[in-house]
Amino acid sequence: MPLAVVAAVAACGQQSQQPAESGVDDAGNVTLYTTREPGLIQPLLDAFSEETGIRVDTVFVRDGLNERLRAEGERSPADVVMTVDTGNLLDLVEAGHAQPLQSGVLEAAIPAHLRDPEGRWFALSLRDRVLYAEKDLELDGFAYEDLADPQWKGKVCIRSGQHPYNISLIAAMIARHGEAATEQWLRGVKANLARKAAGGDREVARDILGGICDIGIANAYYVGRMKNSEEGSEQRQWGDAIKVVRPVFSGAEDGGTHVNISGAILARHAPNRDNAVTLLEYLVSDAAQSLYAKANYEYPVKAGVELDPVVASFGELKVDPLPLAEIAANRKLASELVDRVGFDQ
Structure with a gap:
């Protein structure tokens, strides 16, 4: 199973690890900035790398995500940015850190009220x-x-x-x-x-x-x-x-019922745009949405995905x-x- 890179900047109070051999065919990489604890999403990223051969370099940013992206500007290595809470996601968009993406795969999987009509943000799971x-x-x-x-x-x-x-x-x-x-x-x-x-x-x-x-x-x-x-x-x-x-x-x-979300954007200066789109589309696949449901007990955005039995018992x-x-x-x-x-x- 591949290991993502958990990179950080000491000034931001983050911890770092060095990249490990992925064990998958090299189809390039994609860099994910996320405020989500890496352990919660690692099963999704491992499965993605196994299926596509694309290595995911994960940068866990506990605080100051907007500020970091602003400071990096066009030099930012971020391809995909993932966070929780609708407000946090829209803050990224309003700060100009997202680029629009038109994807039939994302639009088919995610209901219209759970994504930006201009394709700048997408919900990936529901809370x-x-x-x-x-x-x-x-x-x-x-x-x-x-x-x-x-x-x-x-x-x-x-x-x-x-x-x-x-x-x-x-x-x-x-x-x-x-x-x-x-x-x-x-x-x-x-x-x-x-x-x-x-x-x-x-x-x-x-x-x-x-x-x-x-x-x-x-x-x-x-x-x-x-x-x-x-x-x-x-x-x-x-x-x-x-x-x-x-x-x-x-x-x-x-x-x-009121829901909040975890979601993602395609980073404005994504250097690996194609791989970033591949990752985003994978995250709304049946396999990934099932992992969201069974590993994190969150509700999938895509209809028809099997739920954890406890979550299913809620109706x-x-x-x-x-x-x-x-x-x-x-x-x-x-x-x-x-x-x-x-x-x-």
Whole structure:
């Protein structure tokens, strides 16, 4: 199996490894800049190299991705840039780091609202923002708006409102209902909190097990990780204490569950453009999308791909059709509302 290069710049607080022999026929290389932990995507990259003979040199950039690309300019070795969160992806586009790509393969695999109409960014996997509920709680359905219902007073757990996962959800609420209604909703959610908005998504499940809260909002893929953890482990106990309900937006005929994404761009100055396109198209193949689903428990963007059994048990995912760019446009206002209502205090 080939090993990607994990390169870094010491000033950016990154760690480096030297390239190893790939063990595949040499069809050139492609350089991937990514904010994703290399271990999470390495199975995809290994499979790609085995199939194509193209070596993937991976540069893990924890912070300062935009700044690094700006500093490198036309000299940048980046061919593909991969990140998580719609806002982070669109920041790259707005900073001029992407070049447009028209690809029938990408357009056929990725629904229109999950890619840029001008071909500057593409979603590769989905992260649905769902309800964790105590496993014996009777719920026929749930709307995101219900989090502010007084019946849940003292029963809701959630991580910081300023976390990108929650900023994205709040931004979608603004797109659906406007600023004033979203502010009122946020105040209602804060009034229902069982504890300070803090911790991570898995801590929501932990605190449901501990009887601190009954429900909470978190990403679905964490449940895949928890429920597939070793029998008897803490995380397995947390996962086994909850069930997943996929909320929708109230009153929206076209409403579905809010998703965030992992995605990628074709770098503006990609020196290995053809290999970069080959990598991007591979990442929406059935094989790669299945690896996303089974290794990371994320939801594939391509329809018809087999899911991990735990993820499949959540039922069909109907994605909220609001364009991601429209949601991302409200991020700044969403952050301001979190501070305005003192959500994290």
